[in-house]
Amino acid sequence: MTRTSTLIERAAAEGLLDIAYAPVDTPLGPLIAATTPRGLVRLAYERDNGGLDAILDRLAARLSPRILEAPERLDATRRELNEYFTGRRDRFDLPIDWALVGPFGRRILCAAATIPFGSTRTYAEIAGTAGSPRAHRAAGNALGANPIPIVVPCHRVVRTGGGLGGYTGGLQRKEELLRLEGVL
Amino acid sequence: MAPEPFQRVLDAHADTVVRYLTATLGAHEAQDAFQETFLAALRAYPRLRRGSNVRAWLLTIARNKALDAHRARQRRPVPVETVPERAAPADDEGPGGSALIAELTAPRAREVLFLRYAADLSHREIAAVLGCTEAASRRAAADGLTALRERLDPPPSSEEGPVTLP
Numbered sequence: 001m002t003r004t005s006t007l008i009e010r011a012a013a014e015g016l017l018d019i020a021y022a023p024v025d026t027p028l029g030p031l032i033a034a035t036t037p038r039g040l041v042r043l044a045y046e047r048d049n050g051g052l053d054a055i056l057d058r059l060a061a062r063l064s065p066r067i068l069e070a071p072e073r074l075d076a077t078r079r080e081l082n083e084y085f086t087g088r089r090d091r092f093d094l095p096i097d098w099a100l101v102g103p104f105g106r107r108i109l110c111a112a113a114t115i116p117f118g119s120t121r122t123y124a125e126i127a128g129t130a131g132s133p134r135a136h137r138a139a140g141n142a143l144g145a146n147p148i149p150i151v152v153p154c155h156r157v158v159r160t161g162g163g164l165g166g167y168t169g170g171l172q173r174k175e176e177l178l179r180l181e182g183v184l
Numbered sequence: 185m186a187p188e189p190f191q192r193v194l195d196a197h198a199d200t201v202v203r204y205l206t207a208t209l210g211a212h213e214a215q216d217a218f219q220e221t222f223l224a225a226l227r228a229y230p231r232l233r234r235g236s237n238v239r240a241w242l243l244t245i246a247r248n249k250a251l252d253a254h255r256a257r258q259r260r261p262v263p264v265e266t267v268p269e270r271a272a273p274a275d276d277e278g279p280g281g282s283a284l285i286a287e288l289t290a291p292r293a294r295e296v297l298f299l300r301y302a303a304d305l306s307h308r309e310i311a312a313v314l315g316c317t318e319a320a321s322r323r324a325a326a327d328g329l330t331a332l333r334e335r336l337d338p339p340p341s342s343e344e345g346p347v348t349l350p
Contacts, residue, residue, distance in 0.1 A: 003202075003215065004194070007222050016226045021191075056189040066226055067189040 008070045012037075018064035020073035021056065027085050028173050031150075033077045034059055034067075039095030040077055043148045045169040063099055081150065085180070090117035092151045105142035107131065112143060115156040118181045122160045144168055150177065187232050194222065197239055200303050201246050207282035207302035208250045217253050221246045240309040243299060247313055284332055293328030296321050 011017040019041070021034040032055050034042040041063070044055045056067055071078070076094060083089035098106045111129035115121050121129075127139040143154040149168050155177040159165045167174035178184045201221055205214035224245050232241060282302060288294045292314075299305045299313060307321040314321065 003198075003218055006219055007194075010219060010223055011226055014223065014227075016223065053192075056191070060189045061186045065187040065190055065230055068191050068194070 005072070008068055008073070011066075011068065012070075012073070016066055017068055017070065017073075018066040019059055020068060020070035021059075022069060022071035022074040022078065023052075024074070024078050024081055026081060026150075028150075028169065028176060031081075032056075033074050033081075035074055035077065036063070036097045036099065038097040038099075040148055040151060041097040041099055043077075043151055045149070045173070048169055077151075084150070087180075090181075094151060096148060096152070100147040101142075101145075104130075104132070104135075104138065105145060108139045108142040109146055109148075109152050109154070112146075112154050112157055113152050115153055117153075118183060120156050120158045120178070120183055123157055123165065124160055126157050140165065153177075156181075156183075187229060187234060190226055190229055193225070193229070193238055193242070197242050198222075200239065201242055204243060204246055204298060204303040205250060207285070208298050209253050213253050213257075217246070217249045220249045220252070224249070237309060237312060239303075240305065240312040243303050243305060243309070244313045246303075247295070247299075284335065285328070287335075288328055288331055290324070290327065290331070292316075292320075292324045293331065296324040297328045297332075300325055 008017065008020070012020075015037075017037075019034050019036055021032055021042075023046070024031040024033050024043075028045070030046040032042070032044045032046050032049075032052055033040065034044075034055075042055070042059060046052060046055065049055050060067060080089055080092050080094060084092070098109075101109060107130040108126060111126045112121075114129070122136075123140050123143070124133070124136040126143070127133055127136040130139065132139070139157075143157050144166055146152055146154040146168055149155065155167060155174045157165065164171060164174055164178075175184060198218075202214060202218055205217045205221070208214075209217055221242065225242055228245075232238070282298070285294055285297045285301070288297070295314060296310055299310045300307075305313065307318045307325070310316075310321040311318045
């Protein structure tokens with residue numbers, strides 16, 4: 001066992017590993033996945049978020065600087081993402097930590113999380129499901145700020161008129177995800 | 185502002201801490217002391233003030249862990265006739281620099297030279313680690329180096345004077 005893996009295990013056992021992260025390669029480009037002891041807290045498109053250092057800096061400022069690279073703590077996340085991108089998984093069974101999301105955003109994202117693989121809903125429908133039918137614009141903002149894209153499928157939320165709307169990882173990625181799911 | 189992600193601290197300073205602990209404790213005990221050092225650092229890290237010298241802070245912790253290890257070793261029964269005040273460091277290094285430093289009798293010189301040459305700290309950083317002045321660190325280093333030089337190249341004694349032919 002290397003000295004780093006020993007450190008990771010002991011830190012986790014003593015409750016000192018607040019955030020474990022690992023890079024994940026996907027057809028949409030490199031992602032950084034980060035988990036707390038409670039669950040997946042961040043899944044960031046590395047290139048759109050200023051790179052690894054900027055992503056970790058924001059996690060340190062928002063949650064805790066006790067951050068270590070610990071890929072083994074993200075084995076399930078990496079496996080499920082790999083299965084999703086290779087067409088072998090249509091829902092994620094990962095515990096989620098909503099620490100980066102406020103109460104309204106959490107209601108919106110939880111509503112989005114109920115949209116099945118291969119389906120879409122409109123921003124207005126999601127706002128309605130979340131109990132705030134008139135807040136479709138705020139719902140759009142909450143979806144755009146989704147800290148855990150793909151796993152929390154904000155890409156399945158589109159405009160009422162049939163337009164795709166925006167996406168945290170760029171419209172092209174939204175199209176690719178919807179194509180993967182057979183919607184486009 | 186929060187301190188930077190701890191992984192960066194580990195990346196930047198793990199090798200230095202390993203070198204220092206290996207020099208002072210030997211390769212075997214250095215492993216445990218490395219874990220203890222970084223666990224203690226991780227525990228205290230959120231309270232570290234932005235702008236602190238992280239390397240000197242880590243070496244302060246590492247030095248304390250090395251002292252703990254030495255004390256633990258002295259408490260253990262040792263199956264030899266005489267208990268060495270300081271165990272031989274770095275079993276795999278042979279009689280290298282750190283073994284020579286370990287044999288220095290002046291504790292301050294020993295500490296300073298380990299921090300200077302195994303951890304590559306500046307005298308300013310050493311002063312912060314040991315809680316002494318920069319001048320005291322320089323003086324201890326100079327004294328230690330003089331003592332080492334005399335060990336390696338002892339001044340000629342009267343019995344080994346110039347050979348005179350009969």
